[in-house]
Amino acid sequence: MPELLIRAMRLADLPGVFALQCRAHPADYHEPLEALASRLRAGHAHCFVAECVGELLGYVFAHPWSGEPPPLHVPLPPSRPPDHVFLHDLAVCQASRRRAAGGRLHDAVLESAVNAGLADMQLVAVGAARVFWLRKGFVELPQARLHPAYGDAVLMRRELDLRDSAARTDLNQ
Numbered sequence: 001m002p003e004l005l006i007r008a009m010r011l012a013d014l015p016g017v018f019a020l021q022c023r024a025h026p027a028d029y030h031e032p033l034e035a036l037a038s039r040l041r042a043g044h045a046h047c048f049v050a051e052c053v054g055e056l057l058g059y060v061f062a063h064p065w066s067g068e069p070p071p072l073h074v075p076l077p078p079s080r081p082p083d084h085v086f087l088h089d090l091a092v093c094q095a096s097r098r099r100a101a102g103g104r105l106h107d108a109v110l111e112s113a114v115n116a117g118l119a120d121m122q123l124v125a126v127g128a129a130r131v132f133w134l135r136k137g138f139v140e141l142p143q144a145r146l147h148p149a150y151g152d153a154v155l156m157r158r159e160l161d162l163r164d165s166a167a168r169t170d171l172n173q
Contacts, residue, residue, distance in 0.1 A: 002053045004099050006108050009040055009047040009059060016056040017049070024091035028151065029126070031073050031089075038075035039063055039088055045116065046085055048108040050092065050101040058092030060105040064116065069124050072149045084157075085113040087123040106136055114160050121160060126153040 009017070014036055022030055040047050043063025050058035064082030071077070087109055092101040113121050124146060125133050134140075137158045144155035 004050055004052050004057065004101060004104070006048055006050055006104050008044070009049050009061075011037065011040065013049050013056065013059070014040070017059045020056060020059060020091055020093060021089070023093065025089075028149075029072070029089075035073055035075050036061065042076050042079070043085075043088075046109050046112045048105055050105055052099075057095070057099075058090070058101040058105055060090040060109055061088040062086060062109045062113070062121070063088065064118065065122070068144075069122070069146060069150070069155065071147055082118065084120045084122050085109065085116070085118050087121055102132065103136070110160070119160060121158045123156050124150050124153045125156050126151060130154060130156070 014033055017036060018030075018033055021036075039061040043061065046060075046062035046064070048060050049056055062085050063076070064079070064084075065086035066080040066083045069086060070079075070088070087106075090102060090105055092105070109121065121138075123133065123138065125138075125140075130140070133156050138156040139158070141155040141157055146153055146155060
C-alpha cells in the first residue's frame with residue numbers, strides 16, 4: 001500500500017480541499033474559498049493535508065486565535081495576540097479513515113501548536129465528531145456559547161504539554 005504523507009497545506013491545495021469539504025460536510029458547513037484561504041494565511045504553520053501518490057485524502061485547518069471561536073463562512077477577522085490554536089476543520093475521505101489520516105492530521109497540529117508555545121487547542125465539535133475529539137484528549141466546555149452558525153455543536157479544549165512534542169519525532173513514520 002502506498003505511503004500516506006502528511007505535509008504542509010499550500011494555496012494550490014485549496015480547490016481540492018474545497019471539493020473534499022463539500023463531500024465530507026453538510027452544505028451548512030461548506031465555506032467559500034476566500035474564507036479557507038484566510039484560514040491558511042493565518043495558520044500557515046498549522047494547516048496540513050494528507051495525500052497518497054498525489055491524491056488529496058484529508059486536510060486540517062488550524063490557526064492561532066484568542067477568544068470565542070471565529071465566525072464561519074467569512075474570512076477571518078483580525079485577532080488579538082493568540083492564546084491557543086483553534087482547530088477549525090479536519091476532514092478525511094472515507095477511504096483514508098482506515099489509514100488513520102484524521103489522527104495523523106491531528107498529531108501534526110498538536111506538534112505545531114506545542115512548537116509555537118501555545119497553551120491549548122480548541123475546536124468546535126459538530127455531530128459525531130465529538131467522540132473522535134474525546135479520544136484525542138479534548139474535553140467539552142458546555143458552558144461556552146457558540147454562534148448559531150455552528151448549529152448543534154460543542155466547544156472543546158485540550159491543554160498542551162511540551163512532552164506532547166517529545167513523543168513525535170517524525171509524523172510520516
